[in-house]
Amino acid sequence: MRVVHYLNQFQAGVGGEDAASTPPQVHDELVGPSRLLARLLEPGGEQSGDAHEVVASISCGDDHAASDPGVMTEVLRLAREVGAEMIVAGPAFGSGRYGLACGRLVAGAAAEGMPAIAGMHPDNPGVDQAGGAVVVAAGASTREMRPSMERLAAAALKVAAGEPVTAEDGRVGRIPRRTTTVEQPAAVRAVDLALARLAGDRDATEIPAGLFDVVSPAGPVEDPAEATIALVTEGALVPAGNPDRLEAARATRWVHYPLDGVTALAAGDYESVHGGFSPAAANADPHRILPLDVARELEEQGRIGALHHEYLATAGNGTAVANARRFGVEWAARLHGSGVQAAILTAT
Amino acid sequence: MDTTTPATGDAPSSLLVHAVEQVVLGDRTAYRGGQLTVGVEQAHDALADPALSSVRVHATNPGDPVRIVKLLDVVEPRTKGPGRGGVFPGFLAPPRPDRPRQTHVLRGAAVMAAGALPRNQEGIVDMSGPAAEVSPYAATSNVVVEFARTDDASWEDVDVALRRGLLRLAVHLADAAAEADPDDVEEWAPPARPGPGDLPRVGVVTNLQTQGSFKDVYVYGRSFATSLPTLIDPFEVDDGAIVGGQFGHPGLRNSTYVHQNHPVVAELRRRHGHDLSFAGLVICPEPVDQHAKDHISAHAARLCIAAGFDAAVVTKEGGGNADADASLKMDRLEDAGIAAVGMFAEFAGPDGTGPPLVFPPRRATAMVSTGNYDERLQLPAMERTLGGDRVDIADADADAAMELPVATIHGSLNLLGGGRLRAQEEAA
Numbered sequence: 001m002r003v004v005h006y007l008n009q010f011q012a013g014v015g016g017e018d019a020a021s022t023p024p025q026v027h028d029e030l031v032g033p034s035r036l037l038a039r040l041l042e043p044g045g046e047q048s049g050d051a052h053e054v055v056a057s058i059s060c061g062d063d064h065a066a067s068d069p070g071v072m073t074e075v076l077r078l079a080r081e082v083g084a085e086m087i088v089a090g091p092a093f094g095s096g097r098y099g100l101a102c103g104r105l106v107a108g109a110a111a112e113g114m115p116a117i118a119g120m121h122p123d124n125p126g127v128d129q130a131g132g133a134v135v136v137a138a139g140a141s142t143r144e145m146r147p148s149m150e151r152l153a154a155a156a157l158k159v160a161a162g163e164p165v166t167a168e169d170g171r172v173g174r175i176p177r178r179t180t181t182v183e184q185p186a187a188v189r190a191v192d193l194a195l196a197r198l199a200g201d202r203d204a205t206e207i208p209a210g211l212f213d214v215v216s217p218a219g220p221v222e223d224p225a226e227a228t229i230a231l232v233t234e235g236a237l238v239p240a241g242n243p244d245r246l247e248a249a250r251a252t253r254w255v256h257y258p259l260d261g262v263t264a265l266a267a268g269d270y271e272s273v274h275g276g277f278s279p280a281a282a283n284a285d286p287h288r289i290l291p292l293d294v295a296r297e298l299e300e301q302g303r304i305g306a307l308h309h310e311y312l313a314t315a316g317n318g319t320a321v322a323n324a325r326r327f328g329v330e331w332a333a334r335l336h337g338s339g340v341q342a343a344i345l346t347a348t
Numbered sequence: 349m350d351t352t353t354p355a356t357g358d359a360p361s362s363l364l365v366h367a368v369e370q371v372v373l374g375d376r377t378a379y380r381g382g383q384l385t386v387g388v389e390q391a392h393d394a395l396a397d398p399a400l401s402s403v404r405v406h407a408t409n410p411g412d413p414v415r416i417v418k419l420l421d422v423v424e425p426r427t428k429g430p431g432r433g434g435v436f437p438g439f440l441a442p443p444r445p446d447r448p449r450q451t452h453v454l455r456g457a458a459v460m461a462a463g464a465l466p467r468n469q470e471g472i473v474d475m476s477g478p479a480a481e482v483s484p485y486a487a488t489s490n491v492v493v494e495f496a497r498t499d500d501a502s503w504e505d506v507d508v509a510l511r512r513g514l515l516r517l518a519v520h521l522a523d524a525a526a527e528a529d530p531d532d533v534e535e536w537a538p539p540a541r542p543g544p545g546d547l548p549r550v551g552v553v554t555n556l557q558t559q560g561s562f563k564d565v566y567v568y569g570r571s572f573a574t575s576l577p578t579l580i581d582p583f584e585v586d587d588g589a590i591v592g593g594q595f596g597h598p599g600l601r602n603s604t605y606v607h608q609n610h611p612v613v614a615e616l617r618r619r620h621g622h623d624l625s626f627a628g629l630v631i632c633p634e635p636v637d638q639h640a641k642d643h644i645s646a647h648a649a650r651l652c653i654a655a656g657f658d659a660a661v662v663t664k665e666g667g668g669n670a671d672a673d674a675s676l677k678m679d680r681l682e683d684a685g686i687a688a689v690g691m692f693a694e695f696a697g698p699d700g701t702g703p704p705l706v707f708p709p710r711r712a713t714a715m716v717s718t719g720n721y722d723e724r725l726q727l728p729a730m731e732r733t734l735g736g737d738r739v740d741i742a743d744a745d746a747d748a749a750m751e752l753p754v755a756t757i758h759g760s761l762n763l764l765g766g767g768r769l770r771a772q773e774e775a776a
Contacts, residue, residue, distance in 0.1 A: 024374070052566055114524075132699035164774055176700035177771040179723040179754060181481070187611035187661075187765030190689050190716045191550060194659040195624065197714045198548050206770065207692060207715040212708045249469060249741075250722070250753065276596060276667060278467055278561040318667045318755065320722050321695050322702030337393040348636075348669075 001115070002055045003041060003159050004084035005034040006075060006105055008098040011142070012059035022061035024075045026082055031057045037088060038152035052160060052242030056082040065101035072104040076112070084114070088156050091112055091119035091138035091148040092126060099126025107131035117159045119152035127173040134159055136170040163322055174211075227341035230308035231259070234316030234330060235289040235348045236274035237242075254314035254327050256334075259307065265292050266267065276317035277348055289346060308340050316348060360537050361449040361583035364530035368456035371407045371489035379524040384457055384522065385775025386491055394516040395493060397624060397705040399501035406734050410487055412475040412733035413738025417739055417746045419471055419758050421512045421592050422603040423483055425454035427522035429603035435522075436515045436588035438569025442610035443589070449774040451587055452526050458488040458605055459518045461510045463495050466503050467562035470741050471758045477728050482760040482769060484606070488700030491517065492734045504561060511566075511593055514604075528756050538581060542656030551627035551679075552612040552702040553577075553648055553656045554764070555673050556602075557594045557665040558633040565602075565665075566591040567631065577632035577648040579655060582613045585629065599721065600693055602665045602764055611766040612661050612691075613625040628655045632668065634673045639671050649680035659687035663764050667721075668695060675705075678712035691762035694720045694771045698753075704771070718762060719769030721755040 009019045011032045030038055039056035058078055065071050079087060085110045089102035102118040103126035109116035110133035119138040120126050127135050136155045138148035155169045165171045184192075189206070196204045221227045238246055244255045265286035272279035272289055284337050287293040289300055290311055298304045316324065369382035377387035391405045408414045412586045428434035428448055435451060437443035455483070473485045480486035490752050493514065497506050540549070556565035558573035567580075567590055580589065590607040613629055620626040634639055652660055660681055664674040671692065672676040692715055694704035700720055709715075726749070733746040742750040754760050761769065 039484070059604050071391045086452060132701055174701040175773045177694060177704065177717075178700050178774050179719055179769050179771050181720040182770045183768070185615075185766055185768050186691055186716050186718045186762065186770070187615045189770075190612060190661045190691050190765055191615050191619065191624070193714050193716060194550050194661055195548060195685055197689065198550075198659050203714070205714050206717040206772065207694065207704055207708075209708070210506060211714050212703050243514070275467075275469055276669070278558055278565060280561065318721060320697035320702050321668075321704070321706060322697045324706075325703075337715050 001052050001085040002083045003052055003086045003088055004056050004058060004079040004082060005037050005054055006087060006102065007032060007034065007057060007059050007063065008101070009059055009061040010310055012057060014059055014283070020061040020063040023064055024058060024060040024071065024078055027057040028053060029058065031059070032202060033145060036149050037104070037153055039181050040128055040150060041156065045158050051158070054252040055084070060101065062095065062097035066097035069104055072101060072108055075105055076108050086160055087114060087116040088152065089116070089118040091145070091152055092124060093138050093144070093148070094121045094124060094140045096125050097287065099124035100129055102126050103129030103135070106133035109133065117152065117156050119148055122172040130173055132167045132176040134171060135173045136165065137172045221342045225302055225305050226305045228306045228308055229304045230311070230343040231292065231295060232291050232312040232343050233290050233346045234314055235346055236272050236315035237270055237282070237286055237289040237313055238273055240262045240269055240271050242271070242273050246273055246313070248273050249315065249317045251317070251319050252313045252323055254312060254331070256310050256312045259292065260309045262292065263296055265290060274315050274317055274348055275342045291344070308335070310336065352693040358538055359449055359676050360535050361586065361609045363534040364450060364452045365455045365532040365534060365584060366452060366525040366528055367531045368454050368489050370409050371491055372455055373405065373407050377521060377524045379528060382488065384454065384521060384524070391517055392522060392578060394520045395513035397513060399498055399505035399509040400495050401498045402496045406494065407490070408475055408492060408734065409489045412476060414461050414475040415730035415733045416460070416473040416492055416731060417470070417735040418462050418464055418468060418471055419598065419735060420465060420468060420510060420595060422458050422460040422605040423455050423512060423518040424605045424608045425459060425518040425522035426588060426608065427452050427519045427526055434521055434587065436591060437584070438589070439512065439515055439591060439758045440519065443568045447587070449583060452521050452522050457491070457521065458485060459491045459493070459514050459521065460485065460515055461493045461495065464736060465507065465562070465595065467596040469597055470739065471756045472727070472739065472752070474727060474730060477730070479725055479757050482754060482767070483757050484759045484762065484766055491521070493517070494603050494735060495726045496650055507562060507593065510757065511591065511764070515591065526595050536583070537620065538583065538686055540620070540625045544623055547623065547625040548614055549627035549656050549658045550624045551629065551655065551660050552616060552653065553630045553632060553653060553660050553662045553677060554610070554665045555632050555634045555670065556590065557596060557670055559636050562595045564593045566593055572631070573635070575633055577630055577644060577651055579628050579651055580631055582610070582629045585610060585613070590631065596666050598758045599761040600666055600763055601758070603759065606759065606762065606764045606766060609766070611764050612663060613663050628656045632677070634664070634670050636669070639678055645673070645676040645680045648677055649684050649686070651680060652686055653684050657686050659689070661748040662688055662690045664692070664760045665763055671705050671707040673706050673711035678709040682712040687714070688717060689714045691716045691718060691763060691765055693763060696720045696722065696771065698722045698724055717771045718765070718767055719754060719760065720751060720771040721761060724751055725757065726751055
């Protein structure tokens with residue numbers, strides 16, 4: 001395979017922090033650790049039996065690379081121009097900006113069906129950016145270049161061969177769960193599992209507990225009479241006609257609409273486009289999805305400081321948990337930035 | 349073949365199985381040599397209802413280049429014999445307890461309605477191609493009912509008309525086999541009473557998604573939404589005591605057909621007396637309110653204790669909301685010393701890297717995966733379509749090639765355990 005290696009400005013020898021804004025560039029010849037990678041992958045080389053050639057080094061300054069996810073789209077385009085069939089990125093070690101770039105690059109390549117792998121320290125935030133692409137552990141700093149690159153190259157050979165890369169290979173991050181067809185129907189496996197659990201096996205499961213988020217509720221608002229409160233909902237309440245075409249199921253987006261000067265949500269002006277329940281009652285009185293009526297009363301009585309000037313909405317119906325978590329982060333950032341102290345989330 | 353053994357007590361029940369290899373349309377309904385002929389006019393009579401201005405009946409068999417869209421419920425043809433009533437108790441006749449404990453089954457056949465109905469989350473069955481491999485309804489010979497609404501009828505009336513019509517049609521078709529010698533006779537003892545014994549007592553707790561109009565499940569002809577959990581004789585469920593009216597996520601929808609053939613019940617019956625003792629079937633509503641979810645879970649656990657369960661398989665119906673019902677019950681059961689195993693489809697996102705459950709159990713950690721809801725499936729173009737001309741979720745003509753999440757394929761993530769899909773780590 002024709003392999004393109006991505007590295008940051010520092011490893012490429014372009015410069016230090018002073019060169020962190022350098023845009024992506026394809027180097028005339030292999031630079032820095034790309035040469036070590038090439039030796040590890042070359043035919044008859046230290047690890048490889050197959051023909052893999054590192055055809056180019058592409059580097060980018062750390063600030064530039066981390067500033068915008070679109071930069072890695074550009075790097076991927078450059079890699080394709082020089083004939084890339086596979087991407088190897090890093091090792092980024094503990095460098096957050098470099099790791100972010102590597103994670104985004106391999107995620108983008110994998111999404112296009114190109115084999116890709118990155119190396120970085122397990123705590124690097126870039127691990128979370130890699131989506132379904134493979135990331136293997138590297139040391140914390142460049143002092144561990146040699147063992148880290150050896151591990152990356154060994155795993156790269158497996159990726160190139162279409163073989164699974166496992167924790168034994170140093171894989172880190174969330175390993176994608178793929179749907180496969182197995183021999184026994186779920187009912188048979190469930191009865192087997194029940195008997196195993198009865199017999200004392202407390203660990204047996206097909207869905208490991210470590211995969212879940214546990215969310216701790218925030219503490220109470222100290223003085224609601226001083227607080228700005230927001231109304232948010234996953235009940236997909238939108239202005240009639242659904243102007244922003246919010247999805248009824250499997251939402252990938254959320255929307256926001258003004259409440260400034262709005263004292264009531266009249267039937268006919270708003271509708272729920274949620275696909276998971278009958279919205280007849282919600283459409284007859286939209287306050288039953290978004291309790292603006294009660295909130296305005298509380299505001300009037302001074303029991304809350306103020307009602308936030310807009311509401312946020314999505315459809316919670318078969319939503320991928322990762323998307324739901326992203327909505328939560330984005331909502332929190334938007335509300336926090338607007339000086340909101342608490343939100344009432346109505347669920348369906 | 350006639351018995352009038354009372355349905356109480358420990359009498360065994362039997363299913364007289366007639367194999368269907370092919371279904372065709374014809375002038376008169378008949379069953380011979382594995383071929384089921386559907387008399388078109390007779391079928392129309394069975395479906396007649398003031399809420400329906402017209403119906404069209406189609407036949408399609410496994411391997412056909414046919415795509416069924418906007419599928420609603422699916423029913424397996426069963427009967428006690430012509431004119432006798434007794435199946436789908438509470439719907440087609442009062443739920444009389446002295447019904448014969450013998451039921452004719454047209455195994456391999458299914459009756460289904462397909463067409464636009466508000467609140468139906470749209471889904472697909474391909475009778476051939478890659479999607480056929482993940483739907484149980486691609487392996488059956490199907491009688492597909494298309495319909496049109498009478499102008500002044502409400503959609504609620506249409507829903508009721510289709511449900512009753514499908515049940516009547518299912519009985520009508522099975523009646524044709526009632527005089528034929530069965531290909532197989534399955535005899536099942538009822539669940540074993542609590543008492544001393546060497547084998548572990550394993551039961552099943554089945555949640556029914558009961559969340560209002562177009563999202564409801566019927567037991568003995570009535571919505572189960574306001575009921576408490578109850579033990580139910582599995583033979584009553586064989587006879588169609590549970591009828592689906594729940595039109596949520598197609599991959600996570602338990603049709604009448606899968607209740608009639610409850611896969612966990614089948615497995616517990618098969619193993620009864622070998623490595624376990626079948627302890628019983630508990631059915632529960634899935635309410636929307638958190639306090640009700642807690643209350644129903646506690647009540648279900650008390651029933652399992654009273655019935656002497658040592659272990660229970662807990663099944664759910666529906667999306668993330670229903671994860672809570674299953675998880676709360678699993679924890680309640682474990683707290684009561686009953687080993688609990690949950691069956692879940694995962695919501696791990698298209699790339700399979702997200703957290704898989706919306707609401708996981710805390711203490712009960714044994715779970716079986718029925719696949720990832722969001723996994724993408726490529727569907728090829730198909731020659732012929734039934735149920736409609738468009739697939740709105742894909743914004744495509746119904747016969748076009750399209751990419752869809754596996755959850756839009758009917759029965760794909762079978763939450764009663766009939767499927768062989770499983771999500772697991774890529775490396776495994």
